[in-house]
Amino acid sequence: MGFKKYLVKRAITMFGVLMATLLITVALVGSNMDAILKQNVSLEMRQQVTNNKNLVSSFKTPEQLDAYVQNQIKQRIVALGLDQPWYTPQRLGLSMYKILTLDFGHAKFLTSDTGSSAVKDIILEKLPRTILLFTTATAIVSLVGILIGAVAASKVNSKIDKITSGFAIISSSFPVWWVGLIMIFLFAFVYPIFPARATPEISPADPGYLLSLLYHMTLPLITLVLIGFGSWAYLVRNFLVGVLQEDFIMAKRAAGVDEKKILYRHALKNAAPPIVTVLALSLSGSLGGAIITEAVFDWPGMGRLYYEAISVLDLPVIIGATYVLTAFFLVSIFLADLLYGYFDPRVRRQ
Amino acid sequence: MSFSSKEIWKEFTKNNIALMGMGIIAVLLCMSVAAFVAIPAYTFREWNDPASWLVYPKSALPAWVNYFLPQKIPEHLILKPQEFHQESGNLYVVTDVFVTDYKYDSFPSDFIYSYTAKYSGSPLVQLSVIRPDGISSILMSASLPASAEEATFQGMMFSTDNSVRKNVQNNIAFLFPTDSIPSQDLVFSDLAKNNVLKGNYVFKVTLYSVSGKAALDQSQFVLGGKVYGLMGTDELRRDLAVGILWGTPLALFIGITVSIGSVVLGLVYGVFAGFKGRTTDEVMMRFNDVIYAMPALPLLIILAVTIGNSIFLIVGFLVVFGWVGIAKVSRSMAMQIKTLQYIEASKLMGQKDFKIIFKHVLPQLLPYAFASIAISVPAAITTEAGLSFLGLVDPTFPTWGQILHDASVYGAAERGLWWWILPPGIMIAITGLAFVFIGHAMDSIVNPKLRR
Numbered sequence: 058m059g060f061k062k063y064l065v066k067r068a069i070t071m072f073g074v075l076m077a078t079l080l081i082t083v084a085l086v087g088s089n090m091d092a093i094l095k096q097n098v099s100l101e102m103r104q105q106v107t108n109n110k111n112l113v114s115s116f117k118t119p120e121q122l123d124a125y126v127q128n129q130i131k132q133r134i135v136a137l138g139l140d141q142p143w144y145t146p147q148r149l150g151l152s153m154y155k156i157l158t159l160d161f162g163h164a165k166f167l168t169s170d171t172g173s174s175a176v177k178d179i180i181l182e183k184l185p186r187t188i189l190l191f192t193t194a195t196a197i198v199s200l201v202g203i204l205i206g207a208v209a210a211s212k213v214n215s216k217i218d219k220i221t222s223g224f225a226i227i228s229s230s231f232p233v234w235w236v237g238l239i240m241i242f243l244f245a246f247v248y249p250i251f252p253a254r255a256t257p258e259i260s261p262a263d264p265g266y267l268l269s270l271l272y273h274m275t276l277p278l279i280t281l282v283l284i285g286f287g288s289w290a291y292l293v294r295n296f297l298v299g300v301l302q303e304d305f306i307m308a309k310r311a312a313g314v315d316e317k318k319i320l321y322r323h324a325l326k327n328a329a330p331p332i333v334t335v336l337a338l339s340l341s342g343s344l345g346g347a348i349i350t351e352a353v354f355d356w357p358g359m360g361r362l363y364y365e366a367i368s369v370l371d372l373p374v375i376i377g378a379t380y381v382l383t384a385f386f387l388v389s390i391f392l393a394d395l396l397y398g399y400f401d402p403r404v405r406r407q
Numbered sequence: 408m409s410f411s412s413k414e415i416w417k418e419f420t421k422n423n424i425a426l427m428g429m430g431i432i433a434v435l436l437c438m439s440v441a442a443f444v445a446i447p448a449y450t451f452r453e454w455n456d457p458a459s460w461l462v463y464p465k466s467a468l469p470a471w472v473n474y475f476l477p478q479k480i481p482e483h484l485i486l487k488p489q490e491f492h493q494e495s496g497n498l499y500v501v502t503d504v505f506v507t508d509y510k511y512d513s514f515p516s517d518f519i520y521s522y523t524a525k526y527s528g529s530p531l532v533q534l535s536v537i538r539p540d541g542i543s544s545i546l547m548s549a550s551l552p553a554s555a556e557e558a559t560f561q562g563m564m565f566s567t568d569n570s571v572r573k574n575v576q577n578n579i580a581f582l583f584p585t586d587s588i589p590s591q592d593l594v595f596s597d598l599a600k601n602n603v604l605k606g607n608y609v610f611k612v613t614l615y616s617v618s619g620k621a622a623l624d625q626s627q628f629v630l631g632g633k634v635y636g637l638m639g640t641d642e643l644r645r646d647l648a649v650g651i652l653w654g655t656p657l658a659l660f661i662g663i664t665v666s667i668g669s670v671v672l673g674l675v676y677g678v679f680a681g682f683k684g685r686t687t688d689e690v691m692m693r694f695n696d697v698i699y700a701m702p703a704l705p706l707l708i709i710l711a712v713t714i715g716n717s718i719f720l721i722v723g724f725l726v727v728f729g730w731v732g733i734a735k736v737s738r739s740m741a742m743q744i745k746t747l748q749y750i751e752a753s754k755l756m757g758q759k760d761f762k763i764i765f766k767h768v769l770p771q772l773l774p775y776a777f778a779s780i781a782i783s784v785p786a787a788i789t790t791e792a793g794l795s796f797l798g799l800v801d802p803t804f805p806t807w808g809q810i811l812h813d814a815s816v817y818g819a820a821e822r823g824l825w826w827w828i829l830p831p832g833i834m835i836a837i838t839g840l841a842f843v844f845i846g847h848a849m850d851s852i853v854n855p856k857l858r859r
Contacts, residue, residue, distance in 0.1 A: 070693065074700040081706065085713040230839040232789045234796060235811065235832035241820035242828060253821040348704055349793045353815065364797060367708055379705050386702045 060398050067394050071387045076153070078383045079376075083152055086372050087144065093165060093372060095139055102130045161377035166369045167362070170260070176377040179362065184381065187347055187358030190274055194281035195340045201282065202289025203325070203332070209290060210297035211320050218294070225291035233284050237353040240280045251276040255354040277354040281343070292335060296328040303327075330400040337393035341386045415774060418852045428844030431837060439656035446653065454653070454805045460644040462519070462627070467635040469826050473511075481511040483632035483640075488612070490623070501614040501621060505628040509539075510605050514592045516631035520564040520612060523625045528618030529553035534564050535613070536594055539606025544578035546571045546594070566591045591631075639826040642817040647810070651830050654807040658788050658838055661722060661806075665787035666780045668726040673733030674776055678768050680734070681741030682760065688738070695734050703728040707790070711799040721800055725787055733779055737772055744768050774853035781846030785839030792835050807831035 106112060106126050116122040134140050138148055155162075161176035169179040209218040245253035255277055257269035300306065301324050309319050343350075351360030359378060366374035419425050453459040464483040473479045488503035503522075509515075520534055533548040547570050551560050565571075572590040582599050597604045610628055614621055638647040680691035710724045744750060745768070753763055794800050795808025798816075802809055810831045814820070819827040 070696050071700065073693075074697045077697050078701050078706065082709055085709050226843060227836075227840070230785055230836045230843060231832060232792060232796075232835060234793065235828075235835065238811065238815065238820045238828050239832070242823060242825055245821055246823040253818075348708065349797060352797060363705065363708070367712055367797075367799075370712065375709065379702075379709070382705050383702050387700060390700055 064394065064398070067391060071391055075380075075383055075387055079153060079156055079380060080149075082376055082379045083149065083156075084144070086375060091139060091142070094137070095134060098133050098137065098139065099130045102126060102133055105129075156376060156380055161380075162373045164366075164374045165371045167365060167371050167374055170357075176373050179374065180359070180377055180381055183357065183359045183362045186270070186356065187351070187360060189270075190277060190351075190356060190358060191281070191340065191343050191347060193274075194278055194285065195336070195343060197278070197282050198285035198289055198339075199332075199336050201286045203293050205286065205290035206293025207297060207320055207325060209294040210301060210324075211316070213298060221287070221290050221294060225287040228284055228287040231284065232349075233280065234349045234353045236284050237277065237280045237350060240276055240283075241354070244276055255356040274356070277350065277356055280354075281350070285339075285343075289339075293328070293332060296331050297324055300324045300328045330397050333396045333400055334393045337389045337396060341389035415849075415852055419848060422848040422852070424844045425848030428841040428848065431841035432845070435655055435659060435838060435841070438652060439659060442652045442656055446649065452803065454645065454650065455802060457643060460640075460646070462521075462629045463640050463644040463646060464516075464632060464635050465640065465644050466642050466824055466827075467633055467640045469639040470634045470636055472634060478512040479510065480634045481509075481513055481515045481630070481632035483635040484630040486610075486628040486630065488623075488626045488628070490626075497617055499616045499620055501616075501623050503612040503623055503626045505610040505612075507608050507610075507630060508606070509595060509603070509608050511632070512603060514589075514595050514603060516633065517589075517591055518566045518594075518610075518631060519629045520610070521625070521627055521629070522562055522612070522623050524551055524560045524562065524614060524621060524623055525557065526551060526560070526614075526616055526619075526621035527554060527557050528616060530614055530616035530618075530621050532562065532564075533613045533615070535611050537609040537611065538579075538594075539604055539608065540598070542579055542598075544594075545574050546590075547574065566594075638830055641810075641813060641824075641827050642819075643813070647827065647830065650805040650810050651807070651834060653805045654810065654831065654834065655838075657718070657804055657806045658792075658835070661718065661725075661791045662784040662788040662838065662842070663780075664722050665725040665729055665791075666783040668722070669729030669783060669787075670733055670776050670780045672726060673730035674737045674769065674772060676730065677734035677737030678741040678764055678772065681738035682745055682764055682768060684742070684745075692735075692738065695731055698728070699731040699735070701728070704790075704793070707794060708797070708799060711794060716799055716801045718801055718804055718806075721791060721794060725790060729783060729787065733783075736779075737775070740772055740775065741768055744771050774849070778846050778849040778853055781842045781849060784842035784846075788835060788839055807835050 103126055106122070106129065113122065116125065131140075138151065141148055159177060161180075164174045164176050164179060167179060168174045169182045171178070171182070173179070205217075205221055209215075209221040212218055241253050244251045252273055255273040257266060257273050259266055259269055263269075297320070301320075306319060306324060309323060310316075314323075347358065347360030348363050349360070350356070351358050352364045355361065359382065362374065363378045363382070365371075366378060462485055467483055468480065470482050473482070484507055486505040486507060488505055491502040491504065493500040493502070522532070524530070524532065529550055529552070531548060531550050534546045535543060536546055537543040547564050547568055549562065549564070551562070552558075567590070572585075572593065575590055575593045576585055579593070580598065581593065581596065581601075583601055585593055588596075588601060592601065595603055595608070612623065612626065612628075614623055636646055636648050638651060640646055641650075676691065676695070680688045680695075707721075707724055707728065711721060714720060750763060750767055753767060758766075791800065792806065792808030792811070795806050796812045796815065798812050800806070800809065802812075808831070811828065814824070814827040814831075817824075819825075
């Protein structure tokens, strides 16, 4: 199987996953969604009719007016296709098409900081913040992890190696959000250095906003790095230990190449494919975990948006956010596949 | 890669890390048994019932912090009485005595005496104190509502009642102005200066009845303090030690059920796909890919919100997303085993596929299955804790995540209530670690690649 064919197959699977996830989401919230849409329609029609003074005065009794409004609502519902249940193929197709074209409609309760209730606006506002926090964290984690992992791998069974492994196992068994609570306790209560709530108080229009956002980002960032780099270092160490036992490294050693050069230039390069794959996967994994982490720190990103939308059951936002989260998740998985092929020529040539 | 179970067990007991994991799990199991024995299952409901925690203090530190403090914080004491009866002529006297050794450096926040009296006529209830310096004083007296027939009356006496202070002011000669000082600070005060007088205090409740027998039931004296019990209390006055104890069997149940469920499902699915091969395999594995690539947490949240949030449903949802990885591995293992000769032989003998799978393939994978059960427990526990933390799981059961959810709602971290946050998280981590230890130890025994 060629690499291209493999990629196409993966892409199709990914698209299938996206569709399946959306279908499940739509199926789960569909009946609620219908009720909300119908409510919106009746509200809208009532307003239209009452705003039209001429029309209202043309009715003699309130019953007639009511009957007229009901009729209008019914017509509108039929016109929108809401008279059929959400699971008919037409409706399902339409709602999937709408989501695919990023037409998420309007939120029921939530608004963006600028006051827009369009789901697209809300998501576009929150997404960069999540990406900012989690990509920065992943970048730092991988850098620190690779460095420590390399050191540990070069001195197998040394003290550093054992500490790294121990720290990796212990740090990965604590939930990130719990460590977040502890960090808030330590650095917002005991030593009040950082704010406990990561949402800046000043408005986004303010020129100092970005700076304030970065300051508020410090505590969640430290937490993510603290909890993440241990297992990373452990992973890198294991990959490197495997590579360092291979023949070509022995050959380099025999040729008298500097040990550091072997480690950083030759071994690390050969351990790169799995490392990069795991990197992309961990980025997508952390995006999923963002919901709880952001809820703990009150970081104004996608995760908290999702949490808020769930707690008030704002369905359009839930569907929109699920779509975007899933899409990011899948893109990073796909990217991992691509990178693997790029770094490991064997995959391409097969 | 076949091992006898005896061999595995032998290596297992030689492995220190595995033994450590087993030790922790044994402790956790003991805690679970203790929870079931000490606290009957139906009292689970009481966790969220504020009425059952009324006599407990609000956000009290654990009592052991006093060992580390130079100034001892008063402990919250819920005292049970010693009962005495006396009868002389037609006077019937019931006396409840509460003794406490008060050795703290500040005054109690208040005291409350609560009782249920069974009587007829109109008896008198009187609360008095005998201090370490021998001085005694009536604190409060109340006559119960008159009743010709047998009656019960629930009453409470509060230190905040004005008559308590007046009685104390009248009976004890303090050498300092007492007007602006709360009554509990006077009762426990030195005569010369308003400092704590340490020593044995005896609180005496006497019920005088002239018309027949009377009884004091559910009599308890609560001395309000700021530290309580082994783990303190939360903002809703709940004893956190009880919550942590109850959380143990729940966490074990969730973790073990989810991991066994997902491993069994994944194993059967993977083996079936791998054994059948061809189109069946292709279709099953594509389906597996789809589930594998789904973002689990958002979907779990939607499922919990729309379908239901009972613990059993959550366990089911976790299984739905938990089996995929195991299915992938067991498929490739089954494909290797499939090529072995004895499988071909039984195929030629005309055995049915199902029989071959269950009799010859699955047993081969059992060591791997046990290792993956142990390894997947922590993830199940943390995911459930995470969902609880978001407030998406049925709150009737006090899981550790639920306790942390409440802590976060009441801003425990920002307010420095560390005893509310630390223990649940540490318990989650310890439980996870125990299973990780066992899983890794088993993995290194049964996985030929890791054997050196």
